[in-house]
Every structure is written in C-alpha cells, then in structure tokens.
Amino acid sequence: MPPPVLDRRRLRDLAFWRVEVKAETASTNTDVIEQAKSGADEGVVVIAESQSAGRGRLGRTWISQPSAGIWLTALLRPKVESARWGWIPLLAGVALADTVNDLHGVKADLKWPNDLLIDGRKCAGILAEVASPGAVVVGVGLNVWQRSADLPMTATGLPATSLRLAGVLDADRTALTIGFLQRLRERYESWQQAPESIVDPYRQRCATIGRDVRIMLPDNRQILGEAITVDDDGRLVLRDEQEQLCPIAAGDVTHVR
Numbered sequence: 001m002p003p004p005v006l007d008r009r010r011l012r013d014l015a016f017w018r019v020e021v022k023a024e025t026a027s028t029n030t031d032v033i034e035q036a037k038s039g040a041d042e043g044v045v046v047i048a049e050s051q052s053a054g055r056g057r058l059g060r061t062w063i064s065q066p067s068a069g070i071w072l073t074a075l076l077r078p079k080v081e082s083a084r085w086g087w088i089p090l091l092a093g094v095a096l097a098d099t100v101n102d103l104h105g106v107k108a109d110l111k112w113p114n115d116l117l118i119d120g121r122k123c124a125g126i127l128a129e130v131a132s133p134g135a136v137v138v139g140v141g142l143n144v145w146q147r148s149a150d151l152p153m154t155a156t157g158l159p160a161t162s163l164r165l166a167g168v169l170d171a172d173r174t175a176l177t178i179g180f181l182q183r184l185r186e187r188y189e190s191w192q193q194a195p196e197s198i199v200d201p202y203r204q205r206c207a208t209i210g211r212d213v214r215i216m217l218p219d220n221r222q223i224l225g226e227a228i229t230v231d232d233d234g235r236l237v238l239r240d241e242q243e244q245l246c247p248i249a250a251g252d253v254t255h256v257r
Ligand SMILES: O=C(O)CCCC[C@@H]1SC[C@@H]2NC(=O)N[C@@H]21
Pocket: 026, 027, 028, 029, 030, 051, 053, 054, 055, 056, 057, 058, 060, 062, 064, 070, 071, 072, 073, 115, 124, 125, 126, 127, 139, 140, 141, 142
C-alpha cells in the first residue's frame, strides 16, 4: 500500500506559514523562488507529494518518490544582514533534528553544514538558495518511508537512510511537517532577535566537530584535517595537515574517522 498523502486540512491552520500542497512539481525550491521573485510574502511554503526534478546541494539531483518523504520549501525574508544568512540552512537543520528527536525519540545529528544523520546515514538534506534580494528559500528533503532498495548511495559514498529504516514505523508526515515548521519558525525568530543564539544549539547537534574529515571544496580541491569547531559565522574550522586553522565556508564533508 502506498503511504498516506498529506492532510491538507491540518496544514492550513499553522501560525506564520501559508502552506500549499501540490501533488507533483518539478522542484519546490524552483516554485518558491518564482513566487519570491513575484514579491510573495515571507511564510509561503510549498510541499509536493512528489518532485520530478528535485535539486540537491552542489548541483546534485534529489530523488523524491511519491509520498515517501517530505519535500518542502519555505520562503523567508530575513531582517538580519545578508552576511549572516549562512546560518539559515544550519538553523533549519537544528529544527529538523529536534523534530525527529521530539516526535519519534530518534537521535539525529548534523554533518556540517546540514545533512541530517541517523546512525551515521543521511536521512535528510537541506538546500537554501537566495531567491532575490532580501529573499531566501529553504528546501528540505526528509526520507520517511523508503526501503533500502529505494535509496541511492549519495555522491560522496555516504549511505542514505529513512525514518522507516531507522525503526520508525508509525511516522505521520503531516505531524512531522507541522512539527518541523513550528520549530523552524521558533529558531528563525530567535535567530533574528539574537543571531548568536543558534551557535551553541548547532554545535551541540553537529556530529562533524571532533572528527577527522575530508572536504571537497567548491573548486574541487580536497582538504584533510580535524574539524575543531563551527565558528560564529557558521564556518567549519579545520586544523589541516600543516596544523593551520582554516575556516571553511562551503564544501562537502566526509567523516573519515
Ligand atoms: O543535497 C542536499 O542534501 C539537499 C537536498 C534538498 C532537497 C529538497 S527536497 C525539497 C526541496 N526542493 C528541491 O528541489 N530540493 C529541496
């Protein structure tokens, strides 16, 4: 039996968010970027039961089978200066890890910057994109009902998982969506009032800190070292093989030990 579809009625009454559920679309990020460019207000959320061209970080595709996961994008218009927006996908990661933990008692943590890991496997990813001046979209893909055969190996060799594979057999995608959007709003509002308030909660959930890592940088250079911390700008601070401290703003991290 296919998983149940989202309950649109329960998604209607959320404070702050205005949710639109589509049966199918190419990419919810693309949809919300278009709305942002047309002047849509903060708080628009598009959720699709299925995406035909879901996009991941670093130009990858995101497989989004019908009703198997949560595929959504939210529009934000932060009042915080844009130099700090790098925190937005990270605070969304914190909200998502807390949702999974609070609703299902599953310990989820974050591989920097914002891959949601359960038992070291990737269960969710987040793609934030600047849509237009003043507007950022936050796209979230959370695997819920997939079996092993449905899940691709990620490009870096990190195995994927779903809540079902992590032992959650009673997931309610509507409740997870509501729980996530509520927590995202709370984290977002606290961050706008006090941007530094997200730093410690993020560090506490970041599984990369303290690990030996290999990082593929956007220019395809690789760098090895030990992840020391995440700084106040959300950058991963690496102690490289020459013992130099290097703050990394973007890249694809593999935990090697
Ligand atoms: O590469 C990653 O880890 C990020 C994946 C983000 C996927 C989500 S699914 C909903 C939204 N729409 C997209 O096209 N991508 C994001």
